[in-house]
Amino acid sequence: MRRPSKGEIRIANVVKIYGSEEVGIRAVDDCTFDVPAGKITVVVGPSGCGKTTLLNAIAGFHSITSGTIHLDDLMLCGPGRAQADPGPDRIVVFQNGALFPWKTIVENVAFGPIVQGRLPRKEAFDKARRMLAESGLHNLESNYPGEISSGMRRRVEIARALMNDPKVLLLDEPYRALDSLTKSVMHEALLEVFDRNQVTIFFITHDLEEAIFLGHRVVIMTTRPCRPKKILTVDIPHPRDYSVLTAKRFREYLDETVEAVHEEALKAFAAGERER
């Protein structure tokens, strides 16, 4: 049983403008909220509102124009440092999956520790096999990602991330491309993984039900430029399973938030947001 890792993210007054000050696109405007350690925070909002920009800023793929982002005591980006360095303390799980197609499953999962030099090859592979076995994926280890289904690929990708004991897992609409049956299985798998590891999870989606089902905290963003419109604490205890979906509390949360989300969605639609 692992101790809950730290991994609190504090986003303060972050602004991101693509292009120049006057004519650029303002993707994020004065955005402030916290991502508490060891909990699942879900960010919801209409397409194109800037949530992925935030995730990319935390991960270190994009710079920010102003404001600060902290991970525990470390300033990831802020004055004097517009862009963070990507690293294994904040690992991203990508929307369309980024398992290396030219490596086998077990080679993929063992990649992090080997490349960082933290574990010799044999031990890395052993640990990888154990992690895969934990999720019931051990019989896939010699396959290539192109040979297995998308759902299984997502789970492998999460295992690959967790091999590195990250403080934060950043998930950018990972289940968007999956059908709803696979999705529900993925949700339960993710929660199972969370219960074992207690890592901070920062999850982006625009599926409100998914957000409330998974999250301790749901942050609803406005349409572009995005900032938190409403922050909801979901008081349903973990571990959760699918019966939660029909529980009264769940429906109440949904009622509370659906109007807020719908309002922003209408604004986005009117502004002619292109579907990404």
Place this chain on the structure above:
Amino acid sequence: MKNLEPSLAAADANVAVRDDAIAVVAQTSDRPSRLEAASYRLGQWLRSPRPYLMLIGFALFLGFWYLTVEVWKLPRFSQMPGPTAVISEWLSPDPTYGLSLYSPEYYQHIWVSLRRVSIAFLLATATGVPLGLFLGWSQRFKDYVFPVFELLRPIPPLAWVPLAIIMFQGSETPIVFLTFLASFYATTLNTMLGVESIDVSFVRAAYCLGAKRQQVFRHVIVPGAMPFIFTGLQISVGVAWFSLVAGEMVSGQYGLGYLINTSYTMVQYPTMVIGMITLGVVGYVTSAGVRIVGNYLMQWRARELAMGGDK
């Protein structure tokens, strides 16, 4: 409506890789053996209309050639050698013009051309792939090198013939140089494009997982660009033959291009056509060879395509 079904072309496009893919897959797991898979595929192919359409096509082509040259003796056509003349010459143990499947000279020409293409191609690959990889990977390097590269590229390799003859000694080196040039450009360009086509998510994922720049290059860029590199290599082989023939026709001794030119000047037309056909066959075989090597080295891609390329 018949026209709207996916055309045979669509099926054919993947058949080449899929065939090799099935062979690879069959080899490495307890799925049907290679022989079983091959005979199954053959059976399928024979049952489809494809082999018969193909026969019709060839029959029409050969028929047209035969009729226009040998039967009707149409004005311009009659000066060309007809299919019977060519084939009988090709297969004859005692050919009129001294060249057929039975004459050692024939194989000498083939060997000389093959040797030149191989040397040029291997040199071009050894220099072009690393160059292309660096051009794609380092913006800085590209800034310096690419403009000069692009400045020289529009000059067709064939325009280098006289300069090559001036610059290099002997008759072999200029020809190999020309062939190398053409191949080199194709390989470098395709490799560079391959690197640039790699989905940025793979690179980002590697950095997230703690890889440093050289490690990303080794574990992501090089394997990720491989499919494009091999497509480029197939093109490169084709381009190599293209330039080789030109070089051989203009200068040099021996070789298929030389053969074609000489038989033309000596009015040995059936031999000329034999040379042309041989060129086609050898060119095709070398291209297929590159493709097969590629499929073998990239088992992951072969398997992915065999599975239908689930994205």
Place this chain on the structure above:
Amino acid sequence: MTGTAALAERTYQLLLSVRFWRGAVATIVFIVLWEIAARAGISRVPAPSAVVVTFNDLMRDPSYWFSWYLSTRRVFAGFLIAMLVGIPLGLAMAVSRAFYGVVFPVFEVLRPIPPLAWVPAAIIFWPTQELSIMFVTFLGAFYTIVINVIGGAQTIDLRYYQAARSMGSSGWDVFRRIILPGTVPSIVVGATVGIGIAWAVVVAAEMISGGGSAGSMGGAKGGGLGFFIWNSYVGGSYTQIVVGMISIGVAGYISSAALRKLGEMVTPWLREQ
């Protein structure tokens, strides 16, 4: 901003950019090294300074420009015919399985034979050398265009067909409104590459066939750019060889760029937002 002002602005930005200067520096270094090598007598390469002088002289020589004209005419004639024959052929193959099954194998068997290998046969067959050179440039562009057309038609998403059919389009309608526009980008790619190949082919064809009957009209410098290069070599004026090479490079580049621009105009829907 008006046209010229925008151009001035872009040029200004270009001159400020690091990347431009890196490329410029490398190019200058290259030319300098070339000059040094030439002066040192390495492998008898002509020096860039000498090339520039020759270029100046040639600019005033009408037969040089006549060569340009001849080569361009041959390339474009072959290229246009390749488009006129290749596009319908490719489309027919993409649309009809039977037609594809009959024609494609023969096409694929003939394709590996380099167009230049056809030069002697073309000279035998066609009444004039001009026509034989055009035939060879036609071949060069033809294969590429057909392959690209077929490839382009293949990649048209099946759903577009289905959408059109469900809205009641006839077969001909589908062809005209879906297949044809869907294939245009590939046709443009095939054309741009094809014309490059045509230029490469014309050079060698002219060298091999001795410049064509028009060559005697233009004198030693006429007969097309390929012939011009070959003749310069035979006549021992090496600087002219280099001028000829650069000329062909420029010609090829301009044609490809022009075609690409044309292609962009014809496919407005591909422009990035």
